Amino acid sequence: xxxxxxIDGTLLIRAAEAHTLALHAAIEEVHGVQAPDAFVPxxxxxxxxxxxxxxxxxxxxxxxxxxxxxxxxxxxxxxYARLCxxxxxxxxxxxxxxxxxxxxxxxxxxxxxxxxLEPIARLKLRRAGLGDWFAAGPGGFGGDDxxxxxxxxxxxxxxxxxxxxxxxxxxxxxxxxxxxxxARADGVRCVGxxxxxxxxxxxxxxxxxxxxxGELEDLLAGWG
Ligand SMILES: [Mg+2]
Numbered sequence: 334x335x336x337x338x339x340i341d342g343t344l345l346i347r348a349a350e351a352h353t354l355a356l357h358a359a360i361e362e363v364h365g366v367q368a369p370d371a372f373v374p375x376x377x378x379x380x381x382x383x384x385x386x387x388x389x390x391x392x393x394x395x396x397x398x399x400x401x402x403x404x405x406x407x408x409x410x411x412x413y414a415r416l417c418x419x420x421x422x423x424x425x426x427x428x429x430x431x432x433x434x435x436x437x438x439x440x441x442x443x444x445x446x447x448x449x450l451e452p453i454a455r456l457k458l459r460r461a462g463l464g465d466w467f468a469a470g471p472g473g474f475g476g477d478d479x480x481x482x483x484x485x486x487x488x489x490x491x492x493x494x495x496x497x498x499x500x501x502x503x504x505x506x507x508x509x510x511x512x513x514x515x516a517r518a519d520g521v522r523c524v525g526x527x528x529x530x531x532x533x534x535x536x537x538x539x540x541x542x543x544x545x546x547g548e549l550e551d552l553l554a555g556w557g
Contacts, residue, residue, distance in 0.1 A: 334553055335498045336436060337446035337473070337488050337521075339507035340454055342376060342529025343546075345461055348424035349375070351416040352453060356384055358416075359409035363401045366391035376530050377511030379448035379475035379484075380409060406476050410452040421461040426528050432546035433466045439550065444492055445472035446484045446505055446515065481511055482518035489519070504540075504556075506549065513538045524552065 341349050353375065357368035369390040375383050384405050388398050433443055443466050447454050451474040458464045471492040473484030485505055489497040505516035508529025513536065516523030525536030527544050536542045541552055 334441045334556075335471075335489065335492050335503040336441050336443050336549075337485055337503060337505045337516075338443060338467075339377075339505070339509075339512050340445065340447040340449055340457060342508035342531075343506060343512075343526055344426055344429050344463060345421065345424045345457065346426050346528055348421050348457065348461070351418060352413060352449070352457070354416050355409050355413035355453070356380060356387065358412035359405045360384055360387055360391070362408045362412075363404045364388060364391070364393050364397065366393060377448065377481065377507070377509030379479055379481050380450045380453070381406070381475055381479040382448070382481075384409070385479065406450055410450055413450075413453045414456060417456055417460055419460065421457060425461050425463065426546055428545050428547035429463065432549055433463070435550050436553070437466065439553075441553065442471075442492065443467055444488055445474070446481075446488050446507070446512075447472075448475040448481055450474060450476040481515040483515075485515055485519035485521050489521070504553070506546075508536075510535055510538065522556070524549065 338344055360366055368387055371390055373386045385398055445454055445467055454474055473488035477487055489503050492498045500520045503521040505512055505521055505523045508526050509531055513523045523539045525539035525542040527533050533542050
């Protein structure tokens, strides 16, 4: 089974502070605006979508946002490389390492579907000591599409090397209703996990809801 893991709230818990600061630094560098004080939701959203919300609140118009998208992504990745703590291992979700080891041993293929820009995602996981579990190449990332709904299909295509991995052989694992929505948009199954900001009640649209990554192995065994 192709396992499409979200990062923040799923593999890593509360490790996003430097990431938020990097997005703020990027919009300041490219558009010359300070991040607004207003709350901008980030959970489950792509970096492109978060930066668009920030910029719209700052009064930047849509065309300027589109024209600057590539530059803001580049600036965000450079800023994150500067701001990312050298060691994020304390933020690894409980049981994540053991779960990944067990799932891989059973022949499952871990990959990423995350709103993070790919260089940010890769660096974040490397600094957490989880980078080796995720091969370079497959995955869907926040720079691939502003809309998370597009990412599982992309990840299946990339993992299949020519022929997409069949929908029945892929599952999204994430901590927000937007993870569930992106799985639904692609017609793949979804496991919600309660280690992020959303309680079980918010994740009822998933095919299953778990509290720890360690529950995945038994769950997937039941799905055949
Ligand atoms: Mg998340």
